[in-house]
Amino acid sequence: xxxxxxxxxxxxxxxxxxxxxxxxxxxxxxxxxxxxxxxxxxxxxxxxxxxxxxxxxxxxxxxxxxxxxxxxxxxxxxxxxxxxxxxxxxxxxxxxxxxxxxxxxxxxxxxxxxxxxxxxxxxxxxxxxxxxxxxxxxxxxxxxxxxxxxxxxxxxxxxxxxxxxxxxxxxxxxxxxxxxxxxxxxxxxxxxxxxxxxxxxxxxxxxxxxxxxxxxxxxxxxxxxxxxxxxxxxxxxxxxxxxxxxxxxxxxxxxxxxxxxxxxxxxxxxxxxxxxxxxxxxxxxxxxxxxxxxxxxxxxxxxxxxxxxxxxxxxxxxxxxxxxxxxxxxxxxxxxxxxxxxxxxxxxxxxxxxxxxxxxxxxxxxxxxxxxxxxxxxxxxxxxxxxxxxxxxxxxxxxxxxxxxxxxxxxxxxxxxxxx
Amino acid sequence: xxxxxxxxxxxxxxxxxxxxxxxxxxxxxxxxxxxxxxxxxxxxxxxxxxxxxxxxxxxxxxxxxxxxxxxxxxxxxxxxxxxxxxxxxxxxxxxxxxxxxxxxxxxxxxxxxxxxxxxxxxxxxxxxxxxxxxxxxxxxxxxxxxxxxxxxxxxxxxxxxxxxxxxx
Ligand code: SF4
Numbered sequence: 001x002x003x004x005x006x007x008x009x010x011x012x013x014x015x016x017x018x019x020x021x022x023x024x025x026x027x028x029x030x031x032x033x034x035x036x037x038x039x040x041x042x043x044x045x046x047x048x049x050x051x052x053x054x055x056x057x058x059x060x061x062x063x064x065x066x067x068x069x070x071x072x073x074x075x076x077x078x079x080x081x082x083x084x085x086x087x088x089x090x091x092x093x094x095x096x097x098x099x100x101x102x103x104x105x106x107x108x109x110x111x112x113x114x115x116x117x118x119x120x121x122x123x124x125x126x127x128x129x130x131x132x133x134x135x136x137x138x139x140x141x142x143x144x145x146x147x148x149x150x151x152x153x154x155x156x157x158x159x160x161x162x163x164x165x166x167x168x169x170x171x172x173x174x175x176x177x178x179x180x181x182x183x184x185x186x187x188x189x190x191x192x193x194x195x196x197x198x199x200x201x202x203x204x205x206x207x208x209x210x211x212x213x214x215x216x217x218x219x220x221x222x223x224x225x226x227x228x229x230x231x232x233x234x235x236x237x238x239x240x241x242x243x244x245x246x247x248x249x250x251x252x253x254x255x256x257x258x259x260x261x262x263x264x265x266x267x268x269x270x271x272x273x274x275x276x277x278x279x280x281x282x283x284x285x286x287x288x289x290x291x292x293x294x295x296x297x298x299x300x301x302x303x304x305x306x307x308x309x310x311x312x313x314x315x316x317x318x319x320x321x322x323x324x325x326x327x328x329x330x331x332x333x334x335x336x337x338x339x340x341x342x343x344x345x346x347x348x349x350x351x352x353x354x355x356x357x358x359x360x361x362x363x364x365x366x367x368x369x370x371x372x373x374x375x376x377x378x379x380x381x382x383x384x385x386x387x388x389x390x391x392x393x394x395x396x397x398x399x400x401x402x403x404x405x406x407x408x409x410x411x412x413x414x415x416x417x418x419x420x
Numbered sequence: 421x422x423x424x425x426x427x428x429x430x431x432x433x434x435x436x437x438x439x440x441x442x443x444x445x446x447x448x449x450x451x452x453x454x455x456x457x458x459x460x461x462x463x464x465x466x467x468x469x470x471x472x473x474x475x476x477x478x479x480x481x482x483x484x485x486x487x488x489x490x491x492x493x494x495x496x497x498x499x500x501x502x503x504x505x506x507x508x509x510x511x512x513x514x515x516x517x518x519x520x521x522x523x524x525x526x527x528x529x530x531x532x533x534x535x536x537x538x539x540x541x542x543x544x545x546x547x548x549x550x551x552x553x554x555x556x557x558x559x560x561x562x563x564x565x566x567x568x569x570x571x572x573x574x575x576x577x578x579x580x581x582x583x584x585x586x587x588x
Contacts, residue, residue, distance in 0.1 A: 022564075022566075035447045035448075035489070036488060036489065036490065038450065039450075039490055039491070042450075043576075043577050046577050046581070047577060047580050047581060047584065048581055048584060049584065064447075065447075065448065070448060072448040072449070072450075073448050076448060076450070119488060120487070120488050121486065121487045121488040121512055123488075135488040135512050136488060136512060136515065136516075137488055137489075137490035137493075137512060137515060137516035137519060137520075138490045139490060139516070139519040139520060139575065139576050139577060140515060140516070140519055140576065142577070143519075143576055143577075143580055146580065146584075147580075151566070185435055185482060185485060186434075186435070186481050186482035186485070186508065189482060189508060189509075189510065189511065190511050219482060219485060219510055219511070221511055276435060363444040363487075364439075364443065364444045364445060365444040365445055365447060365448075369445075382437075382439070382486065382487075384437045384439040384440065384486060385437075385439065385440055385462055385463075386439055386440060386443045386462045387439045387444070391440075391443075391462040
């Protein structure tokens with residue numbers, strides 16, 4: 001079996017499982033947030049059971065519309081706080097956590113081999129730690145909170161095998177954009193995507209999270225990476241007890257639907273152009289695209305390493321007049337570290353606005369929406385019509401280096417051409 | 421729920437994502453009727469008026485891709501959509517639709533065969549799609565009994581209520 005199959009077999013108490021088989025899996029963790037949580041709570045209350053199945057295995061995170069941007073949002077947040085108190089569930093409130101997908105692993109709620117669902121499509125991010133993690137809707141999260149179980153169809157797996165070393169200012173974000181550009185936004189519907197090879201072995205946790213985060217942008221059920229020393233190092237001290245990762249390896253005869261090979265050594269910075277994540281071009285091919293707003297943040301690229309990279313490009317420079325730049329560290333922890341390292345100072349001096357940890361402009365719900373005709377380049381993961389505000393705005397996706405370089409010049413720019 | 425659905429078709433293209441089905445700014449609305457008023461408005465400002473009296477939505481590949489917001493299928497259901505038939509679905513959307521009691525059927529070739537305004541009858545149990553306008557019949561993927569049960573109970577919550585009672 002491959003890693004995804006192994007985890008699902010164990011969670012359903014079977015010796016082995018095969019793609020297409022429907023199983024009932026026991027869950028290790030359920031996450032809900034401020035936008036999907038209220039519907040889940042309502043549904044939970046209708047089921048007619050008074051207590052959740054296990055209050056230590058449910059996490060509530062407020063991140064999408066914080067601090068409350070309207071009275072309506074405030075009411076929803078209040079509801080989530082009440083539910084957490086009633087059920088004695090851990091809640092990460094304003095100023096205590098940050099973006100759900102950063103907070104979950106950071107605070108030790110994700111372990112290799114776990115089966116985790118979250119009422120958010122980017123829950124697949126936790127595959128970076130060798131867990132099976134996938135997004136569900138609110139009603140299903142409610143059912144899971146009541147029963148601790150969920151049904152899955154065992155997915156077939158596409159293996160993405162990578163080799164080579166990245167050139168300067170080429171990042172895991174460029175790799176995943178290139179992969180999605182190659183396979184298409186429906187290239188992995190219902191399937192598991194496993195990232196393997198020397199490039200992944202050498203990759204930091206932050207980079208692995210970026211890859212798994214965007215697996216859903218090609219329709220995947222989950223993204224996954226075999227846990228190793230890097231995983232151990234990150235999670236030690238965060239999780240209560242590290243599982244034995246030796247058993248979480250692919251069998252020698254593990255089966256894949258197909259294997260696609262990528263060599264990153266000659267890869268150039270990539271950009272996903274409006275309005276589809278697979279509309280990917282080389283940054284040098286997009287032409288003269290003037291921008292109005294820049295966003296550095298989100299669960300895709302708001303980590304310390306991303307901020308360091310952006311700061312490296314922006315240090316001692318100023319954001320082009322007429323461009324507004326928003327920087328949002330993915331969590332309180334990242335915020336503090338970025339502050340200690342002087343990164344926030346660099347951004348502020350360059351003329352960027354640093355906001356508190358939240359989803360922010362990524363979903364066009366709160367903070368920094370776009371007007372009709374405006375163009376934004378962002379480190380986040382979706383450029384759909386209307387995603388960041390007006391349906392007539394244009395959104396380009398790129399790496400923190402490319403986005404930072406573009407902030408300086410006021411147009412989409414190859415970071416390799418910026419003098420540091 | 422009735423196992424046969426009859427209504428006029430409205431046809432959309434490939435990769436209809438949840439942000440165009442229901443933009444993020446409406447996620448603070450809690451009342452499903454309110455959500456229904458904004459369904460698909462960024463693609464067609466008049467959609468809600470057309471859907472009011474009941475329609476069958478036809479989509480291309482990867483219908484419902486993007487976020488896990490259950491508000492997307494809810495908005496469709498409450499705008500008047502009785503069933504969605506598409507070449508393929510994004511998996512979270514598919515599960516969400518079933519869980520809130522909105523029938524979804526996968527059917528290869530549907531987006532080419534059915535035109536806007538065609539009169540359609542869907543037999544959910546057998547996955548058969550009959551086009552009364554061009555007199556063609558299509559075979560969609562039959563829903564497994566476990567999913568049909570959730571749909572006929574009117575969604576996952578009602579289905580669970582029933583199951584929990586049985587276990588008592
Ligand atoms: S940062 Fe964006 S993609 Fe990530 S959880 Fe928040 S809204 Fe979703």
